[in-house]
Amino acid sequence: MYQSESVIRNHYNNINDWLDQMTSKVIFEKNAEAETHFRNIGITFSTNNETARERIIPFDLIPRIFTYTEWLRLERGVIQRAKALNAFLADIYNQGEIIKANIIPKEIIYKKKSFEPSMFGFSPPRDIYSPIIGIDLVRTGPNDYFVLEDNCRTPSGVSYMLENREIMMRMFPDLFHNNRVTPIDDYPTRLLQTLMSLAPIKCENPEPVCVLLTPGPLNSAYYEHSFLSDQMGIEMVESTDLFVEGKYLYMKTVDGPRRVDVVYRRIDDDFLDPLCFNPQSVIGIPGIMDVYRTGGVNICSAPGAGIADDKAIYIYVPEMIKFYLGEQPILDNVETWNCEKEQELKYVLDNINELVVKEVDGSGGYGMLIGPKSSKSSIDEFKTKLSTNPKGYIAQPLLDLSFSPTLIKNEVKGRRVDLRPFCLIGEQAQLSSGGLTRVAMNEGSFVVNSSQGGGVKDTWVLAE
Amino acid sequence: MLSRTAEYLYWISRYMERAETTARLLDVGYRMSLFPNPSGYNNEWESVLSAAGAIEGYKNKYDTIEQKNVEDYLFFDESNPSSVYNCILNARNNALVVRTSFTPESWLAINKTYQEILNLKEKKFIKSDLPDLTEWTIEQVNLFRGSLSSLLRNDGYNFLFLGLFIERADNSARLLDVKYFVLLPKPQYVGGNIDNMQWSILLRSLSSFRAFRWAYDGNITATKIADFLVLNNNCPRSLSFCIQNIVKHLTNLTCSPEKVGRIYNNLKDLNTKIQEEKIETIVEYGLHQFVTQFIRKISSVDNEIHKEFFN
Numbered sequence: 121m122y123q124s125e126s127v128i129r130n131h132y133n134n135i136n137d138w139l140d141q142m143t144s145k146v147i148f149e150k151n152a153e154a155e156t157h158f159r160n161i162g163i164t165f166s167t168n169n170e171t172a173r174e175r176i177i178p179f180d181l182i183p184r185i186f187t188y189t190e191w192l193r194l195e196r197g198v199i200q201r202a203k204a205l206n207a208f209l210a211d212i213y214n215q216g217e218i219i220k221a222n223i224i225p226k227e228i229i230y231k232k233k234s235f236e237p238s239m240f241g242f243s244p245p246r247d248i249y250s251p252i253i254g255i256d257l258v259r260t261g262p263n264d265y266f267v268l269e270d271n272c273r274t275p276s277g278v279s280y281m282l283e284n285r286e287i288m289m290r291m292f293p294d295l296f297h298n299n300r301v302t303p304i305d306d307y308p309t310r311l312l313q314t315l316m317s318l319a320p321i322k323c324e325n326p327e328p329v330c331v332l333l334t335p336g337p338l339n340s341a342y343y344e345h346s347f348l349s350d351q352m353g354i355e356m357v358e359s360t361d362l363f364v365e366g367k368y369l370y371m372k373t374v375d376g377p378r379r380v381d382v383v384y385r386r387i388d389d390d391f392l393d394p395l396c397f398n399p400q401s402v403i404g405i406p407g408i409m410d411v412y413r414t415g416g417v418n419i420c421s422a423p424g425a426g427i428a429d430d431k432a433i434y435i436y437v438p439e440m441i442k443f444y445l446g447e448q449p450i451l452d453n454v455e456t457w458n459c460e461k462e463q464e465l466k467y468v469l470d471n472i473n474e475l476v477v478k479e480v481d482g483s484g485g486y487g488m489l490i491g492p493k494s495s496k497s498s499i500d501e502f503k504t505k506l507s508t509n510p511k512g513y514i515a516q517p518l519l520d521l522s523f524s525p526t527l528i529k530n531e532v533k534g535r536r537v538d539l540r541p542f543c544l545i546g547e548q549a550q551l552s553s554g555g556l557t558r559v560a561m562n563e564g565s566f567v568v569n570s571s572q573g574g575g576v577k578d579t580w581v582l583a584e
Numbered sequence: 585m586l587s588r589t590a591e592y593l594y595w596i597s598r599y600m601e602r603a604e605t606t607a608r609l610l611d612v613g614y615r616m617s618l619f620p621n622p623s624g625y626n627n628e629w630e631s632v633l634s635a636a637g638a639i640e641g642y643k644n645k646y647d648t649i650e651q652k653n654v655e656d657y658l659f660f661d662e663s664n665p666s667s668v669y670n671c672i673l674n675a676r677n678n679a680l681v682v683r684t685s686f687t688p689e690s691w692l693a694i695n696k697t698y699q700e701i702l703n704l705k706e707k708k709f710i711k712s713d714l715p716d717l718t719e720w721t722i723e724q725v726n727l728f729r730g731s732l733s734s735l736l737r738n739d740g741y742n743f744l745f746l747g748l749f750i751e752r753a754d755n756s757a758r759l760l761d762v763k764y765f766v767l768l769p770k771p772q773y774v775g776g777n778i779d780n781m782q783w784s785i786l787l788r789s790l791s792s793f794r795a796f797r798w799a800y801d802g803n804i805t806a807t808k809i810a811d812f813l814v815l816n817n818n819c820p821r822s823l824s825f826c827i828q829n830i831v832k833h834l835t836n837l838t839c840s841p842e843k844v845g846r847i848y849n850n851l852k853d854l855n856t857k858i859q860e861e862k863i864e865t866i867v868e869y870g871l872h873q874f875v876t877q878f879i880r881k882i883s884s885v886d887n888e889i890h891k892e893f894f895n
Contacts, residue, residue, distance in 0.1 A: 337680050374893050
């Protein structure tokens with residue numbers, strides 16, 4: 121919000137005035153109101169440390185604001201990246217041009233668990249493997265945005281983006297009268313259009329039947345699954361509701377079987393089809409991959425799309441953009457050391473005090489080391505891990521994430537934030553006018569993950 | 585509509601109805617405990633446990649029958665499948681899955697109830713709180729039922745109400761039966777004042793005490809009450825009213841006419857019989873036998889609904 125020590129950036133002036141006139145009593149009440157609202161609608165999550173009561177994510181009342189021009193650049197950059205990632209998937213599951221051109225070594229692709237051999241030689245509708253991509257961005261200076269990671273499988277968090285806006289409009293309607301905030305509530309409609317535009321070749325229905333496939337109520341993103349299917353007006357199914365007969369996929373309804381054209385799946389590859397993937401899995405739809413490969417149904421995202429957001433592949437995304445699109449990357453990668461390479465591993469071990477070390481397959485802010493913030497013993501522990509399993513890790517510099525004003529015990533404090541906007545690619549490519557801003561609620565913390573005490577904010581993109 | 589969605593909707597209203605019945609039974613027990621306990625009658629809390637079908641489970645857990653334990657067992661206990669807590673928990677877990685199939689208000693009504701019972705359970709209760717708890721439960725169930733009035737009148741609506749009336753038919757029949765065979769006093773008391781007092785408590789447990797007064801003149805008699813609770817089509821808890829509504833919501837289903845037809849064929853004799861029957865004939869035949877047959881029939885209809893629609 122601040123340009124330098126105490127100069128407020130222009131587009132935050134309105135918010136600053138608004139904050140000034142709120143008493144701490146009002147802030148307290150509004151916080152309580154937001155919490156009750158989130159509990160009542162059931163927007164809760166569970167973490168690895170399971171307790172009896174569901175938790176809600178702390179919600180901060182102060183919105184994060186982007187100007188129209190700031191956003192324009194992000195929009196172009198994210199869409200560019202999402203296109204390149206899909207082109208990459210189409211390439212490696214077919215000709216493998218990028219490997220032949222010696223840009224990416226083939227070992228790091230074909231040996232990955234997230235590479236799916238059964239996808240080889242098959243092209244999904246419109247060559248779109250990952251129609252919904254969440255790109256995590258951080259800002260370190262006025263115009264310095266970096267991509268922290270790509271999420272090409274089933275990125276979650278969009279329900280928070282929408283619900284955060286709902287609660288803000290409900291509690292502070294005046295704010296929206298006085299600021300020209302671009303609406304985001306058409307996201308579910310656009311998502312449905314995207315899915316419908318990806319109908320399989322054998323679809324006979326002018327309005328393809330889409331379903332959302334969820335692992336069930338125990339999944340931490342279950343609220344989002346029901347929220348999205350409700351907003352799109354499509355059935356939310358579990359794998360037991362689906363079955364394969366002949367060359368098609370059906371859902372069990374009270375009228376008998378109904379054919380399904382597009383499955384927006386929110387379950388992992390491993391649990392899609394026990395005949396193809398994990399034979400031990402009791403969930404999954406036997407035979408769905410056969411129907412998929414013969415054009416009877418589309419599965420979004422495609423099995424094997426996860427290879428594109430692998431942390432070892434991430435390093436090559438700027439190269440992909442140049443290779444497939446012939447463009448210069450609009451958004452930069454964070455400088456990353458691949459510990460698999462001997463020289464880079466040596467650098468990481470020598471400079472570990474200054475670096476962030478991440479597990480290649482880790483997520484949720486678990487299994488990482490923040491060098492400058494860690495004790496000697498945990499640094500030593502990571503050094504051992506790195507030496508014994510170098511290809512399991514990457515390292516990045518500790519980025520000075522931008523601060524955003526955040527209410528902590530009724531006082532405005534600076535807290536670090538990141539941003540996940542959601543990109544849709546079907547018949548057309550488009551970016552949500554906003555995203556999920558996550559905020560590290562603890563003072564000095566760099567970790568914004570909700571499982572580690574992170575909160576969320578409404579994210580505004582101002583109209584032109 | 586997904587078969588699973590239909591099944592979950594059906595069970596949501598069964599659970600909510602059951603939560604209300606359990607709460608009303610607790611209320612009856614509480615009321616009875618305030619009256620002097622005449623000799624020849626069973627302990628009122630034991631009767632309440634039997635009526636709730638929870639006597640066996642209770643005895644596995646406690647050695648003696650005490651008000652505090654009965655209240656806890658019927659209201660909060662997680663090991664009692666019919667406790668108000670479990671009914672609300674199950675209704676809420678089902679609602680979580682099918683929240684897209686009914687209105688946001690219905691989801692809110694159930695989820696708020698769930699959030700509040702978690703708070704109540706954390707704080708537990710003190711003895712004098714029981715009327716508050718039962719009143720709260722009935723209020724919450726009414727809130728849920730009220731929210732249903734804005735639903736689309738589609739198959740989901742009909743499955744919700746099928747569940748409600750199947751559960752209510754079963755509950756009413758069991759309460760009626762319990763009055764005869766668990767609350768049953770020694771023969772010399774039949775028809776006496778104490779007996780009538782217990783009948784009136786039964787009416788209260790079915791939220792029909794005042795309704796009965798309006799529907800029948802004069803003294804409360806066993807025959808009048810039986811007529812009211814079995815055959816009276818104006819009483820929303822009578823067996824005939826429940827059957828009528830089961831038939832109505834069944835035949836309103838637009839999916840699979842042949843499935844509806846099969847279930848209806850099994851039900852139509854009972855419906856015709858109960859509409860034409862005289863209470864004197866039933867009493868002569870034996871109310872207990874009649875009610876037992878009725879419960880069996882309802883359970884077979886429930887099985888058929890599961891078989892035809894939910895598999």
